[in-house]
Amino acid sequence: MPLISIVVPCYNEQESIPIFYQRVQEILNKYDGHRERYQWEYWFINDGSTDETLQWMQYLNAADPERVHYVSFSRNFGKEAALLAGLKQAEGDYTAVMDVDLQDPPELLPTMIETLATTDNDVVATQRTDRKGEPWLRSKLSQAFYHVINQISQVKIVPGARDYRLMRRRVVQAIVGLPEVNRFSKGIFSWVGYKTTYLTFEHHDRVAGKTHWSIRQLMDYSLDGIMNYSEVPLAMASWLGGLSFVAALFSCLWIVIRALLFGNSTAGWPSLITIMLMLGGLQLLCLGVLGKYISKIYLETKHRPLYLIKEKQ
Structure with a gap:
């Protein structure tokens, strides 16, 4: 049976992990039903968390060692490093990248799987259509970033595009094979190409906890993205x-x-x-x-x- 890997970077997400796992399990079990067409594996990446995130990963691994796996870093290296580590560990025919806070709705997973299984697309990506609930300044800065980078860079990024996506094995291998240290995932996903279709969804609030991204961090991340893909x-x-x-x-x-x-x-x-x-x-x-x-x-x-x-x- 084809294997589907789910990569989940985590940093201080002790409240979100059990809720995320339960929600995704319910959706996948309902989707697969008695047909058992797919196998599943989770790769949780602990990015140097200081709370009980690692303990929750260890608990889930002990409860389901065949499907739940985790990698724990020696310290916090950032989301880009966690994402790369998860993609390197994933062995699935399809690999999904998701946020653990459920701002990426797992209800889209069945549609994403069916799209890859029945079409010639290599990637099913997601795009957020609104930013309800976000601070006004953060929303405007995000819109400005997409406008600027699409004007000055040859690599085009769809406004509102999320890291949440399902990819065929060859796409994951292409991404992992890029040797660069300064990584900007949204740019990398666009740069490698491959046939991509987008699913849209409305903004979802975090299921628990608070965002770890400040305005300053987002601006630094945006500047890195611009400089990585434009001269x-x-x-x-x-x-x-x-x-x-x-x-x-x-x-x-x-x-x-x-x-x-x-x-x-x-x-x-x-x-x-x-x-x-x-x-x-x-x-x-x-x-x-x-x-x-x-x-x-x-x-x-x-x-x-x-x-x-x-x-x-």
């Missing part, structure tokens, strides 16, 4: 430098003309200081953009592993 920030720095140089030439020309016509070459020093500060700020901005790209090169050349496994079952 436009570097080009913008060059254009800013060129425009500043042209503006400085016109400014010098105006100073000379004014001195010749009015003989007042010393007046206007406040505006001169302002221009110097503006140019200095532009230089620092360009250096910051360049430094960000250099830091990514530095991280890639270290060849450090993205995560360290402390325990695995």
